[in-house]
Amino acid sequence: MTAIFEHFNFVVVIVLMMTGLFVVFATQNMIKKLVGLSVFQTSVFLLYISLSKVSGGQPPIIAKKDLHGASYPADGGYDAAPDSAYQAAEVLYSNPLPHVLILTAIVVGVATLAIGLALVVRVREVYGTIEDDEINKIDYNENLEGVAR
Amino acid sequence: MSAQNQHSPHVILRVVSKILIPLIALFALYVHFHGDYGPGGGFQAGVIFASAIILYALIFGLDEAKRAVPPSWVRICMSLGVLVYGGTGVATWMLGGQFLNFTVFAPESTHASGQHWGIFAVELGVLFAVTGAMVAIFYAFGSRVPELRDEDW
């Protein structure tokens, strides 16, 4: 039970991933297939990002006090130096590397999704349908007739 | 034009989006240039900028949008992005460094100014490429004439 509680992110991600995979496998409609593919893809993003989480961590944006060369004006004001307790505190950050990988993957993902949708549009224009089995049937009949035309 | 607007059923949408679209574009620029200090960067800003153009096309029609942002600009924009990114790498070569190693832009700097300049140029390339590609994809889908079957009408 504790194992499931500690790994709840993996359990949910597997369920989501398999849901997306099932949609890709089981449906005949190509647009629904692409939606399933994008559900699958988003679940992979969730897996990566949940791996990068550190308990008690902060988003990987470095506090000003930790940054080399960051200086505070002597007269105080807006940029006044924080108190010594804050200055000394160690800040824990979440792992930035999966964030970088997934950030670019999301934008590339939408670009490739658009390619898939464009292919579906062209298939619809040629075959008049976007259902897998109907396209197979049309192709089969065409092969029986040969390319006499 | 104004008379046509007044009799259009979407007059509220038009007025509101006329105010919103410049703000969205401004927000995209904020996200881009503030990306070094907070969440944001070229990818996000490019998508937000493209969504401003897409909103314009959805409200005022694709032809109006193509008059505001001609398709030839979009093509040039997305190629320019890749060119700026790759050109930054070539510039680092020319200055005697490794490909995309930005330190050569300001080798003497104690505040890593070379890195900051390099990141600025690279993010600008990303902004152009992503904006151009997203708007191009939208134009391609939007201007395709649907072949509807009789029962769909």
Add this chain to the structure above:
Amino acid sequence: MMEGFTPILLLDMGLLAMLVVVAFAVVRLRSLFAIVMLQGVYSLLSAAWFVSLDAVDVAFTEAAVGAGISTVLMLGAMLLTEREAKPVPFQKQLGPLFIVTIVALAMFYAVGDMPAFGDALSPANSYVGADYIAATKNDIILPNVVTAVLASYRSFDTFGEVVVVYMAGLGILLLLGLNGNAGKWRAKPNGQNITGRKNAAEQREDKP
């Protein structure tokens, strides 16, 4: 077991439960409009969870791309194709269900070996990720580590991604055309169609 039970965990659980509900609804529904909209909802919910997981940049991108642009593109493609998916008979769903169950069981078997949620010392969080945070403070001197890694440490990688986005745009222009006219013409050497099949409009003209 209960000491780790915080409000944030409750929020995580709630968001994940909603994600699962939306994913199952995508399986059940047949109206493509509803499916595409639920895909946008799914992206937005996952963006909300990304914020809870400290990935603010990723959440930003997912909200703008997944819920914004990709929904618009899918709606555009739906307008050009069909409104409703055909129902799939139950027997045809059994095979996929079997395969999916097997894969899920195999993955559940491996879950026990994975690091616990939020483990700071897990292999994924120990080596290069921690090094990037430590090095950015002195090398790049930018507050946002994600931007520093994206544009400087891994700029080669990002160059590849930008080229992929560019190539995808180029592919769309070849498939559909910037003015929506790609593939509308047909080459006719000696008065004969060299493409084997006529498009849907031409087939309709032939019918009467």
